Amino acid sequence: MLMIADLVKTFPQPGGGELTVLDIPRFEMAAGEQVALIGQSGGGKTTLLHLIAGMLSATSGSIRIDNMELTRLSEQGRDRFRASKIGYVFQTFNLLPAFSALENVKLGMSFGAGKVDVQRAMRLLDKVGLADRASYRPKQLSVGQQQRVAIARALAGRPTLLLADEPTANVDPASSDSVLNLIIQSCRAENIGLLMVTHSMDVASRFKRVERLEEINRAIGPSLISQDATEVSQDTAEPNAS
Ligand SMILES: Nc1ncnc2c1ncn2[C@@H]1O[C@H](COP(=O)(O)OP(=O)(O)OP(=O)(O)O)[C@@H](O)[C@H]1O
Numbered sequence: 001m002l003m004i005a006d007l008v009k010t011f012p013q014p015g016g017g018e019l020t021v022l023d024i025p026r027f028e029m030a031a032g033e034q035v036a037l038i039g040q041s042g043g044g045k046t047t048l049l050h051l052i053a054g055m056l057s058a059t060s061g062s063i064r065i066d067n068m069e070l071t072r073l074s075e076q077g078r079d080r081f082r083a084s085k086i087g088y089v090f091q092t093f094n095l096l097p098a099f100s101a102l103e104n105v106k107l108g109m110s111f112g113a114g115k116v117d118v119q120r121a122m123r124l125l126d127k128v129g130l131a132d133r134a135s136y137r138p139k140q141l142s143v144g145q146q147q148r149v150a151i152a153r154a155l156a157g158r159p160t161l162l163l164a165d166e167p168t169a170n171v172d173p174a175s176s177d178s179v180l181n182l183i184i185q186s187c188r189a190e191n192i193g194l195l196m197v198t199h200s201m202d203v204a205s206r207f208k209r210v211e212r213l214e215e216i217n218r219a220i221g222p223s224l225i226s227q228d229a230t231e232v233s234q235d236t237a238e239p240n241a242s
Pocket residue numbers: 011012013019021039040041042043044045046047048222235236237
């Protein structure tokens with residue numbers, strides 16, 4: 001389902017030069033597989049998730065998801081691809097504040113090819129225990145509830161792959177377990193692949209497969225590879241949520 005080969009990502013540095021953050025010869029995930037990704041701070045875990053989601057463009061190499069080569073798509077093509085194939089759960093939820101819980105979940109569908117299925121959106125809210133909060137805005141919800149809405153939104157478009165970047169980092173320990181169970185069980189039930197970044201060994205221990213980024217990434221302790229690059233790419237912009 002996911003095949004990465006010879007993937008390199010460099011970033012222009014403020015003082016000139018390029019920083020190679022990722023250099024991954026090979027990384028694969030089977031359909032429906034669940035993987036925890038751990039590694040040192042600044043090692044490139046979020047960058048890898050952003051590349052797989054098509055929020056960033058690769059410097060070189062290949063990322064294939066369901067046999068679609070992501071690196072050959074335009075930025076718009078990657079946006080469309082993400083909308084139909086990828087769910088993303090952020091550490092900070094990224095819900096739209098002016099919209100209700102239900103509207104936020106529906107947004108997870110309207111970006112994709114499928115039409116908005118209000119019943120599925122309500123079923124998802126029910127599944128995350130928030131059917132009675134459908135009309136609440138994010139600020140009227142607790143932090144754990146907001147993350148559960150974000151999970152419902154990420155699942156709404158029936159993605160092939162769910163990317164989760166430390167989804168329990170900002171929720172209290174009691175909600176953290178329920179958020180984690182919700183993600184793991186929902187992905188299993190719908191055969192959605194799951195790649196979850198975590199710093200917590202407790203969280204990682206819930207996964208059969210745990211990958212340490214340092215072991216798949218040759219750019220360990222990112223190194224400066226050239227001093228003459230002056231071009232500032234669009235990648236320095238904050239990626240959009242979807
Ligand atoms: N847009 C950017 N421009 C320049 N450098 C960047 C950019 N985004 C990330 N980096 C650099 O890439 C490296 C990896 O960052 P990334 O956020 O992927 O790490 P991480 O493993 O997710 O870290 P953490 O566990 O602390 O969240 C860092 O050194 C960071 O400074």
